[in-house]
Every structure is written in structure tokens, then in C-alpha cells.
Amino acid sequence: MNPQRMLRQKLEDLQRAGVTQVPRELANLVTGLSQKAASEQPQSPVSSGNRVLAVSSSSKESVAAKSAASPTVVSPVAAAPPIRPERASAMSTANPPPASAATSTPRQFLPSSNGSLPQEFSAAMSGSKRPCSALVRDDRVAGLSRVAAQVAACTRCQELADTRTQTVFGVGNPEATIMYIGEAPGADEDRQGEPFVGRAGQLLDKITEACKLTREEIYICNILRCRPPGNRNPTPDEATNCREYLDAQIELVDPEYIVCWGSVAAHNLLDTKAAIGKMRGKFFDYKGIKVLCTYHPSYLLRSPGAKKDVWADMKFFRADMGVILD
Numbered sequence: 001m002n003p004q005r006m007l008r009q010k011l012e013d014l015q016r017a018g019v020t021q022v023p024r025e026l027a028n029l030v031t032g033l034s035q036k037a038a039s040e041q042p043q044s045p046v047s048s049g050n051r052v053l054a055v056s057s058s059s060k061e062s063v064a065a066k067s068a069a070s071p072t073v074v075s076p077v078a079a080a081p082p083i084r085p086e087r088a089s090a091m092s093t094a095n096p097p098p099a100s101a102a103t104s105t106p107r108q109f110l111p112s113s114n115g116s117l118p119q120e121f122s123a124a125m126s127g128s129k130r131p132c133s134a135l136v137r138d139d140r141v142a143g144l145s146r147v148a149a150q151v152a153a154c155t156r157c158q159e160l161a162d163t164r165t166q167t168v169f170g171v172g173n174p175e176a177t178i179m180y181i182g183e184a185p186g187a188d189e190d191r192q193g194e195p196f197v198g199r200a201g202q203l204l205d206k207i208t209e210a211c212k213l214t215r216e217e218i219y220i221c222n223i224l225r226c227r228p229p230g231n232r233n234p235t236p237d238e239a240t241n242c243r244e245y246l247d248a249q250i251e252l253v254d255p256e257y258i259v260c261w262g263s264v265a266a267h268n269l270l271d272t273k274a275a276i277g278k279m280r281g282k283f284f285d286y287k288g289i290k291v292l293c294t295y296h297p298s299y300l301l302r303s304p305g306a307k308k309d310v311w312a313d314m315k316f317f318r319a320d321m322g323v324i325l326d
Ligand code: URA
Pocket: 182, 183, 184, 185, 186, 189, 194, 195, 196, 197, 198, 200, 201, 222, 298
């Protein structure tokens, strides 16, 4: 485990134990480590014509607003994950963030040939305040329950509200390092009120297990919180209507990694139409979160030949977390 992450976990343990005032020396140490990690990386922007965006830890939204709509790729080179101070922002009000918060555009960092950390990424890592302002578990649970209650009463998509058995909000660890995002509930999920419980979910569980993870340590949700009739694809309007809820969940859980399962998740989260086959095998950036896009488990059920690609993606993803899979 890298020292930043270890310290951050210690800080979160302290907060869970009721210590709300973090000793300044400890906070400084974490910030110092973060800055050291950033300054030790060569500051050369990556080649290949990507845009170079300056990222300030306090104004990601404004940076995002300046950027164009192409998805952004993060270098797979090992680097301590960025510490995101905005973890606290979602809890500063009783309501989830406004829909406008969803308009952020992901940054693109192509894998750098010399293994260096792109400048934009190191900039995002420095000046971190996250360990001092991290939400405690209870705040996240309370925030998520509030949003879940809003979702349960939601009628923004009249057809979905009229046909659903219930909404399917999301499940899992409110402090998860990893968030899975799927497409929309199917018949089984609509019946049980939980994402990924049908055949695709069972395959997802197997993949998760093979990755040396458990379902309980991940947070799982979808682009939509209602089942589209006949399992049709979500319409753009439906995805837009539900986006506020998704962004609230992302802000509250504040994962370090998101896995987008399938093109609906990838396209909607990252606001792109790129083919999923071209998106897989690398990280994108969404508000400082590393995003991996890969094939949907339902696709794997239809096309088992693609399992090897998903496995390659999972190995790449877990290696970035320091876990080497066979
Ligand atoms: N497929 C999804 O994308 N999500 C679910 O929750 C179930 C199946």
C-alpha cells in the first residue's frame, strides 16, 4: 500500500473512532507526501495531441467546464491515486448536488511512453486537502439514504415510473474504493430492488471474486434507477433525468476507481460515443476518479469470447491498485 493511502486510511479510522480534529502534523504529512509524489514525477505532458488541462484541487468543475467533450485517458503508470478534497462537498447541504454538477468533462491522458506521470495528473494530486475533510461513514450513509428516498419518489421519466415495480438505487460499501456502474435494472433487479442480481449479476460476481474482491466492498449502481420496459436501452432523456442521482452517489461514495460495465455506462458517464472496444484497456479520468470501461457482463453471456478482454482489463485495473492477478 502506498504511504498516502495508508495515511489516509489511518485518518479515516481516526474519524470513524470519533476523532474529528486531525492533528495538524498528521494532515501536513499527508499533504506533504502528496506534493512530494507529484513533484517527483517528471512534468512532461504526454504526447499524442491530447489537451493539457491545468487542474486545481478546488475548481475541478470550472476546469471541466473549459474542456471539450472528448473523454480523457489516464496513464496506466503507477501513481498514488489523487486525493479528492471535494469528497466533503456533497455533504454540505441536505440535498444532492444540482444537475449542473454533472456536466463535468473527463480529461484524457494517454499512456505515456516513458512511464512518466502526466503533468495534469500530478497537478491534481498536489494541494490535496481531502484527508482533513473526508466524510465519515455515517454522513455518507445518511446522504445516500436521502438521495435514495428522492429516487424512490421520482417520476421524472413517466413511462419508467408507471412501469417499474420499484426503483433500484444502488448497494454496497458507502466508503468503497471501487464503484461499478452498469446500465439499468433488468427484470430481476426490478423485482428485488438491487442492481446486478440476475444472470449478468452472477457473472459480475464471479469476475469480482476472480479479482480478489467481494461484492460487499464495492458500491454498485446503474446509469438508470428504473427498469426500461422490455430492457430497452435507456433514452438520452432518461439518462439525463437520472444523472443527478448518479452524480450524488459518486460524490458521496467518492471512489478512487469506477468500472463502467458496457457502453451505456461508459458513454453516459464520460459523455462520449467512442466504441467500447476502443475505450477498454486504459483509464479515463472523471473528476479525479480513474475510470475503466469494459464490456458488460450481459454481452459476455452472449459473446464468451470477449471474456479474455474483460480479464485483461481487470488485470490492468487491479495492477494499478497493486494487486497482481494470475
Ligand atoms: N444490467 C445492468 O446494467 N444493471 C443491472 O443492475 C442489471 C443488469
